[in-house]
Amino acid sequence: IMVTDTGGLGDKSFNDGTWNGLLRAEDELKVDIEYIISKEQTDYITNLTTAAKNGDVILGVGFLMADALFNVAPQFPDKKFIGIDISPSEGQTVPNNLALYTFKEQDGTFLAGYIAAAMNKTGKLGYVGGIRIPPVMRLELGFRAGIKAYNQLHGTNIELISGYAGAFDAPAKGKQMAMAQYEQGADIVFHAAGGTGNGVIDASKEKGSQFLNVKADASLTTIIDEYFKAGRGYFSIGVDSDQDYLAPGYVLASAMKRVDNAAFEGIKSARSARRFQSGETILSLADGGVSLSPMKYTKGFVPNKVFAELSYLEKLIAEGTLVIPGTDEAFGTFDVSSVQFPF
Amino acid sequence: MSQPEVNIKDYAIYMKDITKQFPKVLANNKVNLKVKKGEIHALIGENGAGKSTLMNQLYGLYKPTSGEIYIMGEKVEINGPKDAILKGVGMVHQHFMLVDNLTVAENVILGSEPKKGISLNLKKAREEVKKLSDRYGLYVDVDAKIEDIPVGMQQRVEIIKTLYRGAEILILDEPTAVLTPQEIEDIFEIMNKLRDDGKTIIFISHKLHEVMKISDNITVMRLGEVTGHVNVKDTNEKQLANMMVGREVVLRVDKPEKTPGEKLVKIENLWVKDNRHLDTVRGINFEIKKGEILGIAGVAGNGQSELVEALTGLRKIEKGNYYFKEKEISKYNVRELREENITHIPEDRFKYAMIQEYPNYYNMILGKHYLEPFAYRGFLQHENILKRSETLVKNFDVRPADSTIATGNLSGGNQQKVVISREVSAGPEFIIIAQPTRGLDVGAIEYVHNEIINLRQKDVAVLLVSMELEEVLSLSDRIIVMYEGQIMGEVKPEEVSIEEIGLMMTGNKLKDIKLSEDTKSHHGGDK
């Protein structure tokens, strides 16, 4: 049984993603699944308790549910609890029937930042944040790190124009911010802003199609043709889930957080007591916890050399040779100038 | 005095057996009114006799409970003012029906606007207003906003409104109530012109000498019924008064002799601004002694309201001194003034002096609600409050005699009693009373007048502001007349005529009047 946070299903983010993981589990592991949507914060404990009474494995989604989950889990020692995108607070001990999954968001956005820098033609990139909270800041840092890496490896000096909309539900603001950043010289804008980001994506579509002088609903092939004719274009980069389809040809890529994988893995491990791992698991690039979207529509824009470099960096990250910074201090000392591409 | 149906054709208006039942009041009971074409027909009666109600039915604002209306001999069904206007009826209401922030021309054409395509044709509107005002001598400033023009002009705008709509029958509901004697003369002239032009006029007034002067026929109402119908030639004021009230009326107040005591209140060079920040009271001086009534006469809007508000702390005193018992109190706020035992009966009692939603017992302590015995350490002492209220309700005959009823649910007259009883019994040393009898009927007026005299006998200093000249004249020991924020002169009531006061009210200084005058008819001589 899954309990959503107040975003509810349809958030195109962790709740939906987790649910997809559950659906996959239903399919492959033949388990019964159910969900309860929480409407407000005070619902968490109640809904988790209800879920614990009716099910064997209970998934709580979203970092706001942390406290509730820590309270409910010890009450039901014979049930298994999974927290998606939840980490323990300072000094909290994780009950031994609770497994937490978190993500190294910065790994994914690092790749996004790198590819954005590689595709950049103007010397400037854009970033629109939602509310300035730690996960969002990590997303930003990863993106910055990607740009920094590219700058160091290619001797470029690409800058980032950043802005915060102050809300996850202000698409109009997101759009205007992206427009301003395009105007200011950015050609690719990355968003970490939830619903606000949809405005960013719409801005890339509007700006991109205007620039290429194609209709708003032009086909992908037309867009690609015009892009190569013009030699450049305008893009956005999505976040959390694969948002490429929202504006095909204008969303360069999405830095995905694979909550579905986390949920699936969680359920799978919870089926046998032996494999159940209580405590916190941080999913990274290596575990498939984060990744770049398959770039279904935009692969054609990107030179193969860039993909090659990306794969190499991915490998370094997976090996642990390259650690993407998650804090400001780490970012300051982040340095990839020693990396040598084998080609 | 029932007339055969045949005569209907001769009447501009024939209202037959009109009955109007309000939820609690039978305002008109089988009223018959016949008005001949081309006459000025007066309709008189006490407050609440049902005059306005009757006219409102003729104008379509109320629907009669039963009865028939004939206009120009034709039976009509009037479902709204629109119908009445179509039938040639125009009405000038007791309370003006003007839109303050529109211009005169806009007010006149509202509802039957001249058009040019889909637009307003304001040019044509202005021309027509000018034409009408020239024809009947109704001078108005076409482009001025209503809120900026004096009442007299507003009155004329109301008349033009009816004429503009082609009214052949004009209803004027108490048109003279707010006018100066001179303005009244003007309006009578206009009415005569209109009559000469073939229009029919229904004229409502409480002032019997006016009625005698201007009208042809008179219908008298009392308690919702017609009590008489007379030709002006066959009657006199006294008879009319008796028909109105149903008994002999004593119109004069009995004021015992009294020598005023020491000086209590002194105003020196007082300046006050109005809401638009214009100087409205401009350097006023006067004194009031203990046990003395100082009356202030003047046309509304000449600074009386602002003066009263300044003296009661509701408005800032810009300049000048205000002494009470030799103490300078011009900076005191409302509460501090009340604590000096200065109380106030404001002119708009419904708006300013009571909280309609509060029960009587709460309204009876307003202003003293925080003082012992009504409050103790911030807690209301309901027992004491109720006791006080019950006493006042009994002494002042508030009906129904129920302290717990919400004041807003009382009749207008009784609401006033709540206010008056509270202020009068709050132990004032100086009381400021504005328009004490506005909206009251004869019985209540008698009562209030007696209360004011009683205060005087108890050595209270009284400042009385009233637009009713008769009232000021009969109650005051001394009278000052205000015009445009200044005092035109101070007179003793027994030494002045209504005409003289009227001249002062329109801006003539007392000394100028005295010079140009030889004959004078003293007040009371016409009674």
Place this chain on the structure above:
Amino acid sequence: MSWIEAIFTALISPLFYKLTILSALPLIFASIGGVFTEKTGVTNIALEGIMKLGAFTSTAFTFLTGNVWIGLLMGIISGAILAYLHAYVSIEWGADQIVSATALIILAQGIVGFLMVPVFNQEGQSDFVSKIPLVRIPAIQKIPFIGEIFGEITIFFYIAIVVIIASWYLLYKTPLGLRMRAVGENPKAADTLGVNVKGIRYFGVLMSGLLAGLGGVYIVLGDLGQFQEHMPAGKGFIALAAMILGNWNPIGAMWASLLFGAAEAMNIQLQTLLELPSEAKALLNLLPFILTLIVVGGFVGKTRAPAASGKSYEKE
């Protein structure tokens, strides 16, 4: 770049003006709607709810029919329907207009939330739908500066110009407008002259529904192409502020809306131009709200509401 420099750079950039206009458009529609209803004496603080329903309905119909014009039409009709409820209880039943409008705000939220899944198969937000294409006028595009602002712009910009001029004309130059102003100021006086007070008030409230609905439609079909449940995120209330600041006059409301739009555009421009720590950027978002507070606190004393606004009128 220093603050002064950044502000100056913003002010000479055509984008600043374009963003100002785009931010102001929904406010212009809704605040003029507010002018209409208040001028006739009925307050309608439910603009927020009406915009939400308008945005939702237009998205839903565009989504279902694929035709943006049907979406546009249904969006404004839905706004009018919601406003009608307010008009009905306010005009016929003397309902407390603030309470009734509060009900509508909540009702709109409930209806929209309830219908998300049935209509869009998801909660929270809709898919992207088609938008009304931008209008490109090459002649204007060629003009420097001006061309960058108006050369290619949403059709709602032109609709707004028509709405502003037409409302001003209607209110101040036609018989209907005269009657509206009279009814909002002194309904009894208007009544005694045979003016249909109720009818005029219905007209005013319905216009507010149409226009606020249009404001909601713009957000989706003119701007973002997607409906989100939180829309319009307070714009309806800011439109009320614009109406008051604009002294209940369509032209004034337009200027006030542009002022709020400019505050938002300046926030965005400054964030883009200035290199500040991210927490400072986050706080720049307070700019429009604090500006509104200052403006409302500082200027409102000089504006004057229609005297009868918010008061029910009943005869005998």
Place this chain on the structure above:
Amino acid sequence: MPKVQSKNKWMPFLVPFFSVLVSLIIAAIIILLLGKNPLTAYAEMFKGAFGSRLSWADNITKMTSLLLTGLAVGFGFRAGVFNIGAEGQMAVGGIMATFVGINMGNVPAVIAIPLTMMAGILGGAVWASIAGILKAKTGAHEVISTIMLNWVAYHLSNYVVSGPLAVGQGVPKSPEIAQSAQLPPLLTVQASNVPSGILVAIVAAFVVYIVLQKTTVGYELKAVGYNPYAAEYGGISISKNIVLTMAISGGLAGLAGAIEVMCVYHRIFGAFTGSRGFDGITIALIGQNNPIGIIFSSFLISSLRSGSNAMQSVGIPDDIVTIIQGIIIFFVAANRIIKMWIMKFSKPVKGGELE
């Protein structure tokens, strides 16, 4: 304009009661149109609200903050002020309570608890007073200024939990307040606590009742609300009372924030008010701005809310509860329609009648 007054003393109870009834009927029709059985839906809802000790705990947790924000808004209404800003005041109250609460480590609970609570009250009061002062001094309409202050508070609380007070990596949240500043639960049902905040809230309701009905402060505040002209004439300062009203109203909302922190979350995070400040409007209106009425209406709404969670299980979107709320308030506004219906039904009894 003559007010519709009812002679029936039960009318103040009957109107909200029938409003609720009518909206439940309308909602039932909607549910029916969805192809679901409204009876099962309502039964499920009832179970969700009262079916078990757990649901009671949930219900009362929800009721606590709703009661306080309802009181905040209702108090404002009584004094003629429309405080839409309970949301922001609650947020500021929560922030202030947290600021104080986290520093109460070595302070005994008898001092820490009142201190933390006071901080919340004060925070809300000061926040609301800004709007009060603007209204009193410049005439700025409180609806606009409180809405703007809501936004400012919203951004501020996001800033606080991600900046000065931020702890931990995952969650934008403040640290927990000290143990001594936490209000102990009344009762613990599994992981759910029945917060003792409910007692504070109910006490607050009675205090508000007494202030309004029995004190000169209440006399003056109501006078200003009913008729500012008459109040001023009676020596009551309008501007002072507007600011005071806003301060008390905001203090109650701030208390809601503090209680929420002290009882439920023990910390704050962004947007923790969850629009309960706005719910306060609903609750005040249904409770007819009467503190005792508000106790009942907050219980009604919290029950609907807890019940709506349970309705999900039979496939009915919980937004139906929002719709029900909207309809209830609509009928509270158009109470004359309801009165007319009541009268029609009670003709034979001949109770109330329109005046």
